[in-house]
Amino acid sequence: MTSPQDQVLLSNATIRSSIAVEEKLPFFSMRRRANTNLSTDSTRSLSKLVPVSIYSHVSTYRSSKLELQLYSPSLKVHQDGTGPIAVFGDHDQVTGKVSLDPTCYHTGRLTIAIEGSFSYVLPKNWDEPTTSDPVRRQAFLSSKTTIAISSSEASSPITALQNAFIRRRPSMSSLNTNITTSTERSHSFSFPLPQSTRTYEEIPASFTLTKDTSSQDYYEITYKVVANWEPSDSSEPPSLLEVPFLIQPDTDFQCIDASATTPESWLELPLRPDRPIPVRCAITLPTSVTFSRSSSIPYFVVFTTTPRSPELAKEIAADASISVSLIRQVIVTEHNPSLPPSPPLTPSSDESDSSSRPTLLRRVAKSHSRLTMPRRTSEGAISYPRDKPLPEIPTISQSFSDTRTIHHDMCIGFPKRPRQQFDKEGHPSLETIANLPDGLHKTRIHLNKDMLPTIDWAGISVKYYLDVSVLLGPDDLHARIPVRIR
Numbered sequence: 001m002t003s004p005q006d007q008v009l010l011s012n013a014t015i016r017s018s019i020a021v022e023e024k025l026p027f028f029s030m031r032r033r034a035n036t037n038l039s040t041d042s043t044r045s046l047s048k049l050v051p052v053s054i055y056s057h058v059s060t061y062r063s064s065k066l067e068l069q070l071y072s073p074s075l076k077v078h079q080d081g082t083g084p085i086a087v088f089g090d091h092d093q094v095t096g097k098v099s100l101d102p103t104c105y106h107t108g109r110l111t112i113a114i115e116g117s118f119s120y121v122l123p124k125n126w127d128e129p130t131t132s133d134p135v136r137r138q139a140f141l142s143s144k145t146t147i148a149i150s151s152s153e154a155s156s157p158i159t160a161l162q163n164a165f166i167r168r169r170p171s172m173s174s175l176n177t178n179i180t181t182s183t184e185r186s187h188s189f190s191f192p193l194p195q196s197t198r199t200y201e202e203i204p205a206s207f208t209l210t211k212d213t214s215s216q217d218y219y220e221i222t223y224k225v226v227a228n229w230e231p232s233d234s235s236e237p238p239s240l241l242e243v244p245f246l247i248q249p250d251t252d253f254q255c256i257d258a259s260a261t262t263p264e265s266w267l268e269l270p271l272r273p274d275r276p277i278p279v280r281c282a283i284t285l286p287t288s289v290t291f292s293r294s295s296s297i298p299y300f301v302v303f304t305t306t307p308r309s310p311e312l313a314k315e316i317a318a319d320a321s322i323s324v325s326l327i328r329q330v331i332v333t334e335h336n337p338s339l340p341p342s343p344p345l346t347p348s349s350d351e352s353d354s355s356s357r358p359t360l361l362r363r364v365a366k367s368h369s370r371l372t373m374p375r376r377t378s379e380g381a382i383s384y385p386r387d388k389p390l391p392e393i394p395t396i397s398q399s400f401s402d403t404r405t406i407h408h409d410m411c412i413g414f415p416k417r418p419r420q421q422f423d424k425e426g427h428p429s430l431e432t433i434a435n436l437p438d439g440l441h442k443t444r445i446h447l448n449k450d451m452l453p454t455i456d457w458a459g460i461s462v463k464y465y466l467d468v469s470v471l472l473g474p475d476d477l478h479a480r481i482p483v484r485i486r
Contacts, residue, residue: 055095059086065104065239066227070096076246086245090193090203094245098227099186100149104239105231108149112189112227116141116247118204118460119220120332120400121213135213136400138332140458141203141223143191193247196457204455206246219330219452223247249486266300271470271477279316280304281470281477283324290484293451297483298444299324301470302437303414313438317414321471322441326407326464327480328452332400333459406464407445414439447485454484 055071062068072086088094094114117137124134193203207221222244229239267289271281284300291297301322305313417440455462464485469478 057086059084059243061241061243063239063241065101065229066241067099067101068096068225068227068241068243069099070094070225070243070245072245086243088193088245088247090205090247090249091195093190093192094225095188095190096225097186097188100229102185104185104229105233105236106149108229108231108233110147110149110187110227110229111144112147112187112225113142113144114191114223114225115139116204116221116223118332118455119218119222120330120402121216121218122400123216123402135218136332138334138460140460141194144226145189147187149185201456202249203247204457204460205249205453207452209450209452269479269481271468271479273475273477275475277472277475277477278306278309278312279472279475279477280306283466283468283479283481285466285481285483289482290486291447292486293447293449293453296444296446297326297466299442299466301414301441301468303439303470304437308438316472317439319473320413320439321469322409322411322414323467323469323471324409324445325405325467326445326483327467328404328406329461329463329465330400330402330452331461331463333461334399406451409443409445411441411443414441416440416442451485453486 055073057072057075059070059072059075060067061070070086072088073092074087075084076087077084098110098112100110117139119135119137122134122136196202204221206223207219209220210218212218223246225243225245227241227243231238265287266284267287268282268284271283273279281301281303284302286298301324303313303316303320305316417436417438452462454464464483466481466483467478468481469476
């Protein structure tokens with residue numbers, strides 16, 4: 001067990017960093033590195049030669065036994081005053097250095113890891129009293145490295161050669177080679193963020209909507225660097241240091257051709273009726289079907305009578321009910337270690353074994369009894385393969401699912417008649433006018449920047465749908481269209 005003074009937890013690290021900036025306490029310091037005067041082009045060219053990425057900001061966190069330096073391209077201060085906190089893009093590397101205090105035991109194990117987790121609240125069960133924490137955390141990112149610290153490292157000839165090389169070539173030390181030496185007892189780390197080859201699959205960005213865990217809309221995506229020192233001497237307590245950081249999407253890696261869509265690029269999706277009717281309905285959306293949380297979702301709902309019937313079109317335009325809902329679906333799947341499937345149950349006696357075989361197989365077995373006799377062990381006992389214990393039954397993965405309506409629009413009738421745009425010098429043809437729908441409903445759904453974005457990553461799924469329904473008397477034309485919220 002670790003003592004409270006030897007631990008710096010996720011929340012404490014952030015609080016201490018903000019206090020240290022104002023009061024200049026030794027828990028947190030922010031400085032420019034010696035090589036920040038390098039140009040952007042030179043930095044990119046040198047990054048291929050250096051094991052640790054060069055970033056302009058260094059954040060230092062300390063516990064009683066550990067010191068962690070986190071190198072980041074930028075910092076962020078929260079509105080509540082906490083921070084600064086390191087910020088990385090989804091194509092960056094999480095780099096830094098962990099140093100052991102000189103008073104630490106000379107041998108032990110140092111573990112450095114980065115973790116990403118998705119936190120959510122379980123639905124309340126009013127029939128049973130709440131006895132445990134309703135907040136659950138699902139880890140979707142975990143990468144670590146373990147370093148064995150030994151006393152013989154100081155006399156290593158490789159370390160001596162490295163020190164001599166640095167003295168002969170001082171320019172290399174200014175390039176952040178971060179060569180580990182036993183005198184400083186410091187170790188560099190570098191964790192590249194995972195990338196996916198699938199389209200629109202990105203590592204989730206950091207997200208926090210509310211800290212109120214009693215809210216049913218509590219969702220949080222957090223990242224942290226964890227340094228854990230376990231000394232070989234049992235009399236010395238271990239030390240744990242946890243440092244949070246943020247991941248924000250890097251807009252520089254977005255394709256211009258994919259993000260720049262023309263206003264005329266629209267996608268028409270039909271609504272399906274439950275039975276054949278002389279009416280066709282459709283919803284029209286931007287072709288990309290991808291929307292920013294700070295924007296809105298424009299859409300059109302149109303209908304056309306087939307064959308054309310002015311009387312029916314007039315009735316539908318006045319009495320139809322149009323319903324459009326934005327649905328959010330959150331699914332979390334907890335992956336348990338998979339075990340091999342259990343073999344079929346074996347009989348416990350020879351009689352049941354023989355009775356379960358076909359007659360032909362029994363005759364073959366009797367004629368070849370010498371080949372099927374069980375082997376005798378050295379003690380004289382007969383070992384039967386069916387007497388071996390069966391493997392354990394794999395446990396079923398537990399899942400969390402939550403589906404709710406984020407936005408709902410309701411409209412009676414189609415208030416507009418579509419019109420074809422044309423030049424002032426010309427007029428649309430009769431065929432163009434005949435192909436226009438009989439009715440049009442045009443509006444948009446305003447999104448919120450605090451919405452949970454679309455996620456599809458390592459057992460965590462956040463999806464959005466547009467549920468569209470048009471009621472024409474007893475008939476319902478409906479469709480569910482997936483959309484992406486970024």
